[in-house]
Amino acid sequence: MRALFKVTFKRDVQSTTNIVIFAALVILLLGTFFSQTGQANTTRGDLYNVYVTTDDGITNEVIALRKVKHRTAAQTARLNQKLTEKTYADQIIAAASASPAAADQLNRALLHYAQYALRQTQKDPRTPLQLIAYTDQPLDRSLLGRVKDVAFYRYLLDHHIQEIPTAAVHAPAINYLAGAFLYHVSPFLIIAVLLVGLAEFFTMDKRLGTIDFANTLPISKSKVLLIQGLLTCLLMFVLFLLAAVAVFLLVGSQNGWGTWTYPLVYSLDGLHARIMPLAQLMGMLVLSIFSLLVFFTAIGGLISLFVRTTGTHFLWASALLLTGLPSVLGPATRLMPWLPVGYFDYAAVILHRTNWPTLGFGGGVGLLLGWSLLVFGGTGVLLHRRQLL
Amino acid sequence: MLSVNDLSFSFKKNVIFDQVSFSINDGELVGLVAPNGTGKTTLLKLLCGLLPTAATTLTLNGIHLYQHRTAYLRQLFFLENSNQLYADLTVADHLTYVRSMWHSAVDIAGVVDSLGMAGYYRKKIKTLSLGMKQHVLLAMYLVSDAQTLLIDEPLNGLDPTSIQQFERVFLALKQQGKSMLISSHQMDSVGRVSDRVFFLQNQTIVPIENTGQDMLAVYNTMYLKAGEQHARSV
Ligand SMILES: Nc1ncnc2c1ncn2[C@@H]1O[C@H](COP(=O)(O)OP(=O)(O)OP(=O)(O)O)[C@@H](O)[C@H]1O
Ligand SMILES: [Mg+2]
Numbered sequence: 001m002r003a004l005f006k007v008t009f010k011r012d013v014q015s016t017t018n019i020v021i022f023a024a025l026v027i028l029l030l031g032t033f034f035s036q037t038g039q040a041n042t043t044r045g046d047l048y049n050v051y052v053t054t055d056d057g058i059t060n061e062v063i064a065l066r067k068v069k070h071r072t073a074a075q076t077a078r079l080n081q082k083l084t085e086k087t088y089a090d091q092i093i094a095a096a097s098a099s100p101a102a103a104d105q106l107n108r109a110l111l112h113y114a115q116y117a118l119r120q121t122q123k124d125p126r127t128p129l130q131l132i133a134y135t136d137q138p139l140d141r142s143l144l145g146r147v148k149d150v151a152f153y154r155y156l157l158d159h160h161i162q163e164i165p166t167a168a169v170h171a172p173a174i175n176y177l178a179g180a181f182l183y184h185v186s187p188f189l190i191i192a193v194l195l196v197g198l199a200e201f202f203t204m205d206k207r208l209g210t211i212d213f214a215n216t217l218p219i220s221k222s223k224v225l226l227i228q229g230l231l232t233c234l235l236m237f238v239l240f241l242l243a244a245v246a247v248f249l250l251v252g253s254q255n256g257w258g259t260w261t262y263p264l265v266y267s268l269d270g271l272h273a274r275i276m277p278l279a280q281l282m283g284m285l286v287l288s289i290f291s292l293l294v295f296f297t298a299i300g301g302l303i304s305l306f307v308r309t310t311g312t313h314f315l316w317a318s319a320l321l322l323t324g325l326p327s328v329l330g331p332a333t334r335l336m337p338w339l340p341v342g343y344f345d346y347a348a349v350i351l352h353r354t355n356w357p358t359l360g361f362g363g364g365v366g367l368l369l370g371w372s373l374l375v376f377g378g379t380g381v382l383l384h385r386r387q388l389l
Numbered sequence: 390m391l392s393v394n395d396l397s398f399s400f401k402k403n404v405i406f407d408q409v410s411f412s413i414n415d416g417e418l419v420g421l422v423a424p425n426g427t428g429k430t431t432l433l434k435l436l437c438g439l440l441p442t443a444a445t446t447l448t449l450n451g452i453h454l455y456q457h458r459t460a461y462l463r464q465l466f467f468l469e470n471s472n473q474l475y476a477d478l479t480v481a482d483h484l485t486y487v488r489s490m491w492h493s494a495v496d497i498a499g500v501v502d503s504l505g506m507a508g509y510y511r512k513k514i515k516t517l518s519l520g521m522k523q524h525v526l527l528a529m530y531l532v533s534d535a536q537t538l539l540i541d542e543p544l545n546g547l548d549p550t551s552i553q554q555f556e557r558v559f560l561a562l563k564q565q566g567k568s569m570l571i572s573s574h575q576m577d578s579v580g581r582v583s584d585r586v587f588f589l590q591n592q593t594i595v596p597i598e599n600t601g602q603d604m605l606a607v608y609n610t611m612y613l614k615a616g617e618q619h620a621r622s623v
Contacts, residue, residue, distance in 0.1 A: 209473060
């Protein structure tokens with residue numbers, strides 16, 4: 001077993017496939033970085049403009065309401081509300097234009113406005129509030145949206161962290177990586193690249209014609225496949241980590257590092273907001289990729305018994321991957337949480353943004369690993385019967 | 390002892406073997422001879438389970454292939470040709486790998502010395518010449534220490550010195566009690582080392598005892614072209 005492990009490892013590590021996979025991952029993750037090279041860092045200015053736009057919106061409404069000669073009671077109430085909004089917005093603009101930038105002051109002003117908006121929405125969910133419309137972020141008018149805002153700005157204030165919006169130019173490394181994984185690079189693309197690597201390694205022996213040697217080894221063929229699978233999976237995982245670290249170092253050296261405690265806000269139950277520091281997000285991302293890799297390795301091992309070329313192997317594996325696309329996922333059934341397909345979109349699963357029922361993040365990881373065991377067990381039975389790889 | 394009972398095999402409609410039975414004794418060296426494309430390689434692959442046979446066809450030293458595959462495979466060594474070596478690994482990698490997978494106690498350094506391979510022991514397979522790779526293959530057979538050795542055209546690409554060296558190795562292995570089935574197109578060499586020769590003809594095996602006769606002559610009468618046969622009978 002040790003000798004087999006050593007030989008397989010030596011062959012896999014020397015393969016040029018590794019460089020291809022590593023490069024593909026790095027290029028995918030660096031997409032935003034490259035598109036922003038040479039661009040001035042306008043993040044602060046852009047944010048300021050967003051606040052000003054909000055303020056202008058309120059001002060316009062105030063002017064329009066004031067022009068009305070005989071205001072109804074409702075219009076008067078609306079004018080009063082807009083005037084209150086305006087005091088909050090003015091505070092935000094004053095804090096945002098302070099020089100040197102005072103993060104706490106701005107966060108406090110934003111928190112106050114968020115708290116006001118929450119109170120108004122709690123009183124009447126249809127209150128027409130002028131919300132801050134961030135670039136690249138859908139405007140959430142729900143009560144949950146207001147709850148999330150309050151939680152978010154309170155966290156920023158408590159931790160003295162300056163806000164870095166999703167659309168930030170030259171975002172620091174930690175925020176950049178989180179943004180890449182959550183918003184900019186589809187999980188399906190990342191997994192597809194890893195599937196190319198799996199296809200390449202699982203068909204290597206058949207392609208090179210060296211499979212007969214493996215088949216005459218005096219050892220059970222399940223063990224041979226298991227070792228190939230373990231090594232391939234581990235190699236892909238290491239390549240993924242290396243790619244993420246490379247991107248982190250490159251972006252960090254240019255844009256600064258950022259802070260691991262920067263918050264992401266999400267909700268488990270649709271009522272309460274929860275904060276996830278980016279450090280936790282990264283941990284969950286890595287665990288997601290790992291469990292998905294294990295699952296697709298098990299699938300890849302099974303496929304390798306039936307196909308001889310890298311292309312067909314990749315086609316079969318990616319066909320399975322595509323069934324996890326939200327647009328392809330069938331109507332939610334009661335079986336849905338128990339199927340691996342619901343967990344391919346790891347960004348949606350981690351942020352609890354799936355439109356389909358799941359077992360949550362931990363459940364998903366467990367489920368994928370469980371299915372991997374099942375698939376590998378099935379492959380083992382099959383191999384025991386046919387005895388040939 | 391390798392016993393083959395009622396072996397039949399075909400690639401789709403191309404029948405290669407039809408109900409062939411034979412056995413090879415311990416310490417016996419059998420030559421395997423036939424024109425290109427007759428089925429020599431196919432036979433060797435069948436014997437080590439790379440191609441399907443009936444459940445009761447193959448028995449090696451009392452072990453049925455289909456019942457105890459791992460134990461069966463441990464008794465034999467077969468690697469079709471040097472293209473099946475791992476190009477990116479060294480000779481050393483291959484030999485230690487085989488030694489450990491076949492649980493053998495053979496001294497690798499001794500084998501390397503005896504085959505004159507010390508000069509390229511640390512080199513990668515992809516940097517070796519055909520003859521060197523043939524040496525690596527033979528070294529793997531020796532290091533495996535398997536009881537039955539199935540060898541496909543080992544003399545390909547060898548210089549005359551190496552051919553004599555290989556023949557000496559085969560005779561030594563016979564002395565150790567190994568059963569060997571060696572395919573070859575070099576009839577003189579077959580005549581020098583084998584106890585019996587299996588000629589493949591009409592989907593079956595024609596075994597001929599080696600009594601020192603001219604094997605090339607036997608070959609020529611066996612595989613006379615239809616035209617020549619006709620010419621002779623006229
Ligand atoms: N994988 C395969 N699929 C279909 N037919 C095959 C396959 N391998 C071999 N054959 C056919 O089986 C026959 C025997 O082939 P084999 O390789 O055993 O010949 P051989 O005696 O070893 O020839 P050579 O002396 O050239 O090595 C040939 O007609 C060949 O076309
Ligand atoms: Mg052949």
